Amino acid sequence: MSERTENKDASGTSMETGPQGQGGDLDDFLCFAVYEANLAFNHLYRSLLEELGLTYPQYLVMTLLWRRNERTVKDIGDALSLEYNTLTPMIKRLEAMELVSRIRDTQDQRVVNVCLTARGSALREKAAAIPQCVAEASGLTDKAFEDLKSALDTLRSNLKSTGDRS
Amino acid sequence: MSERTENKDASGTSMETGPQGQGGDLDDFLCFAVYEANLAFNHLYRSLLEELGLTYPQYLVMTLLWRRNERTVKDIGDALSLEYNTLTPMIKRLEAMELVSRIRDTQDQRVVNVCLTARGSALREKAAAIPQCVAEASGLTDKAFEDLKSALDTLRSNLKSTGDRS
DNA sequence: CGCGATTTAATCGTGTACGATGTATATGTA
DNA sequence: TACATATACATCGTACACGATTAAATCGCG
Numbered sequence: 001m002s003e004r005t006e007n008k009d010a011s012g013t014s015m016e017t018g019p020q021g022q023g024g025d026l027d028d029f030l031c032f033a034v035y036e037a038n039l040a041f042n043h044l045y046r047s048l049l050e051e052l053g054l055t056y057p058q059y060l061v062m063t064l065l066w067r068r069n070e071r072t073v074k075d076i077g078d079a080l081s082l083e084y085n086t087l088t089p090m091i092k093r094l095e096a097m098e099l100v101s102r103i104r105d106t107q108d109q110r111v112v113n114v115c116l117t118a119r120g121s122a123l124r125e126k127a128a129a130i131p132q133c134v135a136e137a138s139g140l141t142d143k144a145f146e147d148l149k150s151a152l153d154t155l156r157s158n159l160k161s162t163g164d165r166s
Numbered sequence: 167m168s169e170r171t172e173n174k175d176a177s178g179t180s181m182e183t184g185p186q187g188q189g190g191d192l193d194d195f196l197c198f199a200v201y202e203a204n205l206a207f208n209h210l211y212r213s214l215l216e217e218l219g220l221t222y223p224q225y226l227v228m229t230l231l232w233r234r235n236e237r238t239v240k241d242i243g244d245a246l247s248l249e250y251n252t253l254t255p256m257i258k259r260l261e262a263m264e265l266v267s268r269i270r271d272t273q274d275q276r277v278v279n280v281c282l283t284a285r286g287s288a289l290r291e292k293a294a295a296i297p298q299c300v301a302e303a304s305g306l307t308d309k310a311f312e313d314l315k316s317a318l319d320t321l322r323s324n325l326k327s328t329g330d331r332s
Numbered sequence: 333c334g335c336g337a338t339t340t341a342a343t344c345g346t347g348t349a350c351g352a353t354g355t356a357t358a359t360g361t362a
Numbered sequence: 363t364a365c366a367t368a369t370a371c372a373t374c375g376t377a378c379a380c381g382a383t384t385a386a387a388t389c390g391c392g
Contacts, residue, residue: 025233025245026226029297030304030311031207033318035226038204039247040325041197042379057348060192060201067191074370079191081205084371086349093347110357110370131195138196139324140317145196148317151310152199158305159206208349223378240340250341252379259377276340276387 034152044137048130052123057082058094059127061114065100066124070115072105099123200318210303214296218289223248224260225293227280231266232290236281238271265289 265286
């Protein structure tokens with residue numbers, strides 16, 4: 001039943017599968033390790049972002065805009081692998097917080113351009129310390145950090161290409 | 167602005183930060199690599215689980231029960247790092263699908279025991295091929311697979327302990 | 333025994349995330 | 363020009379995920 005192989009346990013009544021850290025009984029699932037790491041990042045960001053009034057996905061959108069202002073909804077969706085049905089309400093919330101403006105493109109009326117307001121730009125200062133905090137919390141050496149990121153990129157790329165083929 | 171260091175770009179008008187694969191402009195965020203890998207797993211599982219009528223989190227719960235039947239909601243929450251407010255409705259949906267039963271413990275009336283129905287047990291056969299499919303889709307060597315999993319476990323552990331201290 | 337603290341679960345509201353569908357605008361092509 | 367197609371965005375319904383709160387059962391301690 002492991003995600004990697006099925007060499008561990010096929011009976012229905014066995015105990016958990018071997019020595020484990022503080023993780024649960026799904027330690028042999030790579031997907032679960034990713035799932036848990038993502039949850040852990042979410043928890044950490046939640047506390048860091050609380051005073052900014054942002055959620056984690058909202059923070060990702062703001063980070064994109066801080067790096068390059070004035071993006072279309074499509075640009076943001078491509079960057080974050082998110083659909084319009086997720087982004088439209090999310091960006092409207094950012095607009096309600098007066099952090100961004102949504103402006104119909106005059107050349108192509110289908111396009112909505114998202115750009116920072118003064119408040120949105122100013123928020124960048126308050127967020128400046130966050131990457132450092134996260135890096136420290138991750139507790140990884142530079143090499144481990146890079147290796148992990150590159151392994152995840154490979155994984156994501158492989159998973160996506162399989163999904164396309166299906 | 168990188169999650170690792172701030173050595174790349176502090177100006178507000180620069181281009182993206184260097185050479186990138188097919189990823190977007192947040193490639194220097196480890197959290198984002200995790201976020202994307204998690205999304206990619208979700209997409210893959212969505213297609214694999216479609217014929218079973220399960221979502222990915224539901225599949226994780228069923229997997230726990232297939233390995234050891236009869237768990238309390240608390241057990242499941244501990245194993246998946248999820249709260250009751252997530253699990254209660256989720257398990258009720260599994261109950262509505264007649265895959266599990268929810269039974270109040272007679273010894274301790276606070277506890278709800280979750281156990282597989284015949285349908286729930288039978289579904290295991292249909293799900294048997296999934297781990298293999300996922301492992302192949304990940305396209306990693308055994309060593310890369312194990313290294314990645316262990317790096318993610320370290321990361322999760324570090325992130326959680328920081329969260330606790332806060 | 334009594335009573336406050338803890339444990340276990342549930343409920344409510346907000347915010348992603350996505351499949352299915354809809355709508356308006358733009359583009360290509362005969 | 364007319365019409366099919368594609369693109370960009372929006373809406374709706376369902377399902378996680380979690381903070382805050384509530385409720386019931388159990389436990390611990392005087």
